[in-house]
Amino acid sequence: MKKFLIAAALFFFLSCCAFAGQKDTLKSMDGSISSYVKIGKAGKVDIIKISYYSDGLKVKGLLYLPPVKKGEKLPVVFFNHDGVNGVSHDHETSSLRMTDKGYAVFCPSYRGEVLSYRDRGKPKDQRDKSEGTIEIALGEVNDVLNAAKMISRLKWADTDRFVFMGASHGALISLIAASKSNNLKGVILAYGVMDIYKWWDYLVASGKLGNDDITKRTYGKGPKDKPEAFSVRNGVSYAAGIKCPVLVLQGTKDDIVPPDQAQYIKAALDEHKVKNQVFIYPDACHGFIVYAPYETDADKKEKQQAEEAWREVFKFLKTVMK
Numbered sequence: 001m002k003k004f005l006i007a008a009a010l011f012f013f014l015s016c017c018a019f020a021g022q023k024d025t026l027k028s029m030d031g032s033i034s035s036y037v038k039i040g041k042a043g044k045v046d047i048i049k050i051s052y053y054s055d056g057l058k059v060k061g062l063l064y065l066p067p068v069k070k071g072e073k074l075p076v077v078f079f080n081h082d083g084v085n086g087v088s089h090d091h092e093t094s095s096l097r098m099t100d101k102g103y104a105v106f107c108p109s110y111r112g113e114v115l116s117y118r119d120r121g122k123p124k125d126q127r128d129k130s131e132g133t134i135e136i137a138l139g140e141v142n143d144v145l146n147a148a149k150m151i152s153r154l155k156w157a158d159t160d161r162f163v164f165m166g167a168s169h170g171a172l173i174s175l176i177a178a179s180k181s182n183n184l185k186g187v188i189l190a191y192g193v194m195d196i197y198k199w200w201d202y203l204v205a206s207g208k209l210g211n212d213d214i215t216k217r218t219y220g221k222g223p224k225d226k227p228e229a230f231s232v233r234n235g236v237s238y239a240a241g242i243k244c245p246v247l248v249l250q251g252t253k254d255d256i257v258p259p260d261q262a263q264y265i266k267a268a269l270d271e272h273k274v275k276n277q278v279f280i281y282p283d284a285c286h287g288f289i290v291y292a293p294y295e296t297d298a299d300k301k302e303k304q305q306a307e308e309a310w311r312e313v314f315k316f317l318k319t320v321m322k
Helices: 002-029 089-099 140-152 169-178 196-206 215-219 225-232 235-241 259-273 300-320
Strands: 033-040 045-054 057-065 074-080 102-111 157-169 184-190 246-251 275-282
Touching: 045 140, 057 074, 057 089, 057 140, 074 089, 074 169, 089 102, 102 140, 140 157, 140 169, 157 169, 157 300, 169 235, 169 246, 184 300, 196 225, 196 259, 215 225, 225 300, 235 246, 246 259, 246 300, 259 275, 275 300
Parallel strands: 074 102, 074 157, 157 184, 184 246, 246 275
Antiparallel strands: 033 045, 045 057, 057 102
């Protein structure tokens, strides 16, 4: 019996060591490139699909790369998309706006998602997808951090000029990822949930609480039911870790993420003496900066304010990337 217990203990110890070694191996792969394939062109801009490792998963993303002269180093914007369905057509069009200004743009397709709008109409077994499961501003944060690590390995990337930019879900991801980064030049947050507790209360009070499987899995019945799920996704609590200027863009007519969310993050950033600018657009709805410029039925004033917001984006990028 004693020999059996010793053997069992030894087996358990070796198994633990093997598991720990496997985790270390997977961790060492973070940010390494699995594949790099040009899938198209938009004018002079190459559209490249990259698969890379994040927490041992093969996740994907689209790189929009303007022409690069020999020996040139390009500033990079990591443009983190809204929702959980990969890179939309309008998000791609918005990315190309930035390449026109000389920025390389990388758009991660977070774990568990299809790569882009190109896959949405395909049969499920033919869709290009990132590995893993959708987590909502949790593992996705590592996907962005590992994207930055991955892009840093490319010879044309100017690692001293990186900016995280996010819309909606991507804004919260960008904020949390920025709090864990030391070398960012700036962060741009468009209509993101910044105080998750107040946002939850708003959804409940307004009858807008989602009943989909992802919402139920992530948030359960609310903060009392899943306290850790809320605390880890509470954007304002990460303000102390931000070490670079922040630009916040928000629409007053946003009925998904109400405009007071912009004020909550401003107050948190001010408290920790983080340089920030907040612009509120009175006729803008949720998603305005990505979708309003290209939708034929968008309100004229919203379109105009979306263009104003883009001017602020480019002014901010020029200032922090100089």
